[in-house]
Amino acid sequence: xxxxxxxxxxxxxxxxxxxxxxxxxxxxxxxxxxxxxxxxxxxxxxxxxxxxxxxxxxxxxxxxxxxxxxxxxxxxxxxxxxxxxxxxxxxxxxxxxxxxxxxxxxxxxxxxxxxxxxxxxxxxxxxxxxxxxxxxxxxxxxxxxxxxxxxxxxxxxxxxxxxxxxxxxxxxxxxxxxxxxxxxxxxxxxxxxxxxxxxxxxxxxxxxxxxxxxxxxxxxxxxxxxxxxxxxxxxxxxxxxxxxxxxxxxxxxxxxxxxxxxxxxxxxxxxxxxxxxxxxxxxxxxxxxxxxxxxxxxxxxxxxxxxxxxxxxxxxxxxxxxxxxxxxxxxxxxxxxxxxxxxxxxxxxxxxxxxxxxxxxxxxxxxxxxxxxxxxxxxxxxxxxxxxxxxxxxxxxxxxxxxxxxxxxxxxxxx
Amino acid sequence: xxxxxxxxxxxxxxxxxxxxxxxxxxxxxxxxxxxxxxxxxxxxxxxxxxxxxxxxxxxxxxxxxxxxxxxxxxxxxxxxxxxxxxxxxxxxxxxxxxxxxxxxxxxxxxxxxxxxxxxxxxxxxxxxxxxxxxxxxxxxxxxxxxxxxxxxxxxxxxxxxxxxxxxxxxxxxxxxxxxxxxxxxxxxxxxxxxxxxxxxxxxxxxxxxxxxxxxxxxxxxxxxxxxxxxxxxxxxxxxxxxxxxxxxxxxxxxxxxxxxxxxxxxx
Ligand SMILES: Cc1ncc(COP(=O)(O)O)c(C=O)c1O
Numbered sequence: 001x002x003x004x005x006x007x008x009x010x011x012x013x014x015x016x017x018x019x020x021x022x023x024x025x026x027x028x029x030x031x032x033x034x035x036x037x038x039x040x041x042x043x044x045x046x047x048x049x050x051x052x053x054x055x056x057x058x059x060x061x062x063x064x065x066x067x068x069x070x071x072x073x074x075x076x077x078x079x080x081x082x083x084x085x086x087x088x089x090x091x092x093x094x095x096x097x098x099x100x101x102x103x104x105x106x107x108x109x110x111x112x113x114x115x116x117x118x119x120x121x122x123x124x125x126x127x128x129x130x131x132x133x134x135x136x137x138x139x140x141x142x143x144x145x146x147x148x149x150x151x152x153x154x155x156x157x158x159x160x161x162x163x164x165x166x167x168x169x170x171x172x173x174x175x176x177x178x179x180x181x182x183x184x185x186x187x188x189x190x191x192x193x194x195x196x197x198x199x200x201x202x203x204x205x206x207x208x209x210x211x212x213x214x215x216x217x218x219x220x221x222x223x224x225x226x227x228x229x230x231x232x233x234x235x236x237x238x239x240x241x242x243x244x245x246x247x248x249x250x251x252x253x254x255x256x257x258x259x260x261x262x263x264x265x266x267x268x269x270x271x272x273x274x275x276x277x278x279x280x281x282x283x284x285x286x287x288x289x290x291x292x293x294x295x296x297x298x299x300x301x302x303x304x305x306x307x308x309x310x311x312x313x314x315x316x317x318x319x320x321x322x323x324x325x326x327x328x329x330x331x332x333x334x335x336x337x338x339x340x341x342x343x344x345x346x347x348x349x350x351x352x353x354x355x356x357x358x359x360x361x362x363x364x365x366x367x368x369x370x371x372x373x374x375x376x377x378x379x380x381x382x383x384x385x386x387x388x389x390x391x392x393x394x395x396x397x398x399x400x401x402x403x404x405x406x407x408x409x410x411x412x413x414x415x
Numbered sequence: 416x417x418x419x420x421x422x423x424x425x426x427x428x429x430x431x432x433x434x435x436x437x438x439x440x441x442x443x444x445x446x447x448x449x450x451x452x453x454x455x456x457x458x459x460x461x462x463x464x465x466x467x468x469x470x471x472x473x474x475x476x477x478x479x480x481x482x483x484x485x486x487x488x489x490x491x492x493x494x495x496x497x498x499x500x501x502x503x504x505x506x507x508x509x510x511x512x513x514x515x516x517x518x519x520x521x522x523x524x525x526x527x528x529x530x531x532x533x534x535x536x537x538x539x540x541x542x543x544x545x546x547x548x549x550x551x552x553x554x555x556x557x558x559x560x561x562x563x564x565x566x567x568x569x570x571x572x573x574x575x576x577x578x579x580x581x582x583x584x585x586x587x588x589x590x591x592x593x594x595x596x597x598x599x600x601x602x603x604x605x606x607x608x609x610x611x612x613x614x615x616x617x618x619x620x621x622x623x624x625x626x627x628x629x630x631x632x633x634x635x636x637x638x639x640x641x642x643x644x645x646x647x648x649x650x651x652x653x654x655x656x657x658x659x660x661x662x663x664x665x666x667x668x669x670x671x672x673x674x675x676x677x678x679x680x681x682x
Contacts, residue, residue, distance in 0.1 A: 314526025
C-alpha cells in the first residue's frame with residue numbers, strides 16, 4: 001500500500017467541528033447559562049494553546065518523561081498465528097503511566113488549567129476509575145486540588161481505583177442518584193462545576209460533553225494515532241506500512257477518536273469502533289448506541305447532541321456493560337458524524353465475548369487487557385477471518401486489566 | 416391572546432399595582448398526580464400569578480437534590496410529557512387563568528418532537544417555555560416554532576453572564592427573563608447572594624423586559640427582599656420540600672401564603 005503523500009481525502013476531516021462546535025447535526029453546547037462563559041473561555045484558551053510552542057513543548061516533555069510515551073506497538077505473533085489470517089499489531093496504551101490512555105487527556109487539560117487559566121481546582125467524573133486515577137495523578141504531579149465524582153455501583157466494581165485516587169490525594173465523592181454509574185457521576189461533576197465555575201475546571205474524561213470538549217479531548221488523545229502512523233511505517237518495529245483496519249473500543253469514544261483521527265485522511269484504512277453489547281441487543285441491556293434503533297436515537301445528554309439511549313419519552317435509558325468505562329448512554333458527537341460520512345464503522349461485543357477476549361489476549365500474548373479494551377480484542381474473532389494473510393490489523397489496547405481483576409475473578413471463577 | 420401577551424398582562428398589572436409577581440415551580444407528578452393538581456390550585460388561590468410547570472427529566476443537571484428527588488419520584492410513578500400537558504389542560508378546564516410556563520430539559524422536548532410539542536403545549540394552555548440546558552445558540556428551531564405559536568421563550572441569565580451575553584440572551588427572550596440568583600444549582604438557601612442587586616442592575620442596562628429571580632429563595636422575608644428589586648419571584652425547592660410527606664398540602668398552602676404576602680408587601 002502506498003503510504004505517503006496521503007491520497008486526497010473526500011472531506012477535510014481536520015476542519016471539524018465548525019465554529020459553534022457542531023459536527024453536522026451533532027455536538028454543540030447544551031448547558032445551563034452559568035457555564036456558557038466558562039466554555040467560551042475554555043475554547044479560547046485551548047485554541048491558543050494548540051499553537052503555543054511553549055505549552056506544546058512542556059506537554060510533550062511530560063508525555064515522554066512522566067507518562068512514558070511513546071507507547072510501543074507490539075506484534076501479536078501468537079494471536080496472528082491463532083487466527084491464521086492478517087498480521088495483528090497492538091497499540092499499547094496499557095503501558096502508559098496509570099495504565100490507560102486516559103492520562104493523555106487528563107495531563108493535557110490539567111496542564112492547560114495550570115498554565116493558562118486563573119483556576120485552582122479540578123473536578124472530574126469517572127466510570128471505570130481510570131480517568132479518575134489519571135486526573136488524580138496529573139493533579140498530584142502539578143499540585144492541584146482535585147475532586148472526583150464516581151457512582152457508588154462503579155466504586156464497588158472498581159474498588160482498587162478508588163483507593164488509588166485517595167492515595168494520590170484526591171477526594172472521591174460517591175454518587176447515589178439514578179443508576180449510580182458514569183452518567184450520574186457526570187451530572188454531579190457538572191453540578192459542582194456550575195456551583196464553583198469561577199475557581200474550578202471540569203476535566204471531562206471522554207470525547208463528549210459541550211464544545212470545546214469533544215474536539216479538545218480528541219486533540220489530546222490524537223497523540224496515539226500520530227505515534228501509531230510512525231510506528232506502523234517503521235519496517236523494524238512495525239510492518240513498514242499502514243494497517244488495513246484499526247479496531248478500538250468505544251465508550252464516550254476518546255481512545256477510539258484518538259487513534260482514528262490522524263488516520264482519517266488515509267481513506268483505505270478501515271476504522272472500526274466496538275461498543276458494549278452487554279447481555280445482548282434484544283433485551284436492551286447494553287450500551288451499543290448505534291446498534292439498537294429502538295433505544296439509540298438522536299438526542300441531547302450532558303451538553304452534546306448525539307446518539308443517546310433513551311425511552312420514547314426522552315428519558316435516558318439505563319445501560320449495562322460488564323465494563324464500567326463503556327457503560328454510558330451516549331457517544332461522542334464526532335463518532336456519530338464520521339459514521340454518517342461512512343468513514344467509520346461501529347459494531348459491538350457482548351460481556352461474554354469480552355471475557356473471552358480477556359482470556360485470549362492474556363494467554364496468547366501475555367497481556368491482560370482492561371475489560372473495555374477486551375471488547376476490541378473480542379471483535380478480532382469476527383474480523384480476522386474476513387481478512388487476508390497479506391493484510392494488517394492494528395488494535396488499540398486502551399488499558400490494562402489490573403483494575404478489573406475482581407470482576408474477572410467473579411465471572412471466570414477458578415481457572 | 417397569545418401566551419406572550421398573557422404573560423405580559425400579568426407583569427403589566429403588577430407594575431400598575433407597584434408590586435412583583437409570585438411565580439411558584441411545581442414538579443409535575445410529585446408527590447403524585449392528584450396532589451400536583453391540588454397544589455397548583457391552592458397556590459393559585461393564595462396569590463400565585465404565574466406557574467412553572469416542571470416536566471420531569473431523568474438527568475436534571477441544573478437541579479439540586481430536592482428537585483432531583485421529586486422529579487425522579489414523578490418519573491418512577493410513570494409521569495410522562497403527555498401526562499404533564501394533560502394536567503395543565505385539566506387545570507385550564509377547571510378555570511385556572513394564570514399563565515403556565517413549561518420548564519423542562521431539552522431531551523424530553525426533542526424526543527416528543529419540537530413542532531409537535533409546541534402545538535400540543537399551546538393546546539394544553541401553556542404560555543411559555545423555559546429550557547435550562549438550551550441556550551439561544553442551539554434553540555433556532557424551537558424559537559421559530561414558539562414565535563409562530565405565540566409562546567414565550569424564556570432564557571436564563573446567570574451571575575457569570577458577560578455583558579455581551581446579557582445583551583445576546585435578552586434579545587432572544589419574550590415575556591420575561593429568568594435570572595439565576597446564584598452561581599449554582601436549584602435548592603433553597605439560608606441567605607440571598609450579596610451581589611444580587613448588582614447583577615439585576617447589570618441586566619437592566621440592556622433590557623426593558625421584566626426580570627424574574629429564581630434559585631435559592633425559600634421564605635417570605637427573602638421573597639420580599641427580591642420583590643423590591645425584581646419584577647418576579649420564583650420559588651421551587653422550598654415548596655417541593657414543603658409538599659413532601661404527610662400534611663404536605665397544608666404546608667404548601669401556608670408557605671405559599673407567606674411567600675405571596677412577602678412578594679406583595681415589598682413596594
Ligand atoms: C481502559 C479504558 N478503555 C476505554 C474506556 C472508554 O472510554 P473512551 O471510549 O473514551 O476511550 C475507558 C473508560 O473509562 C477505559 O478505562
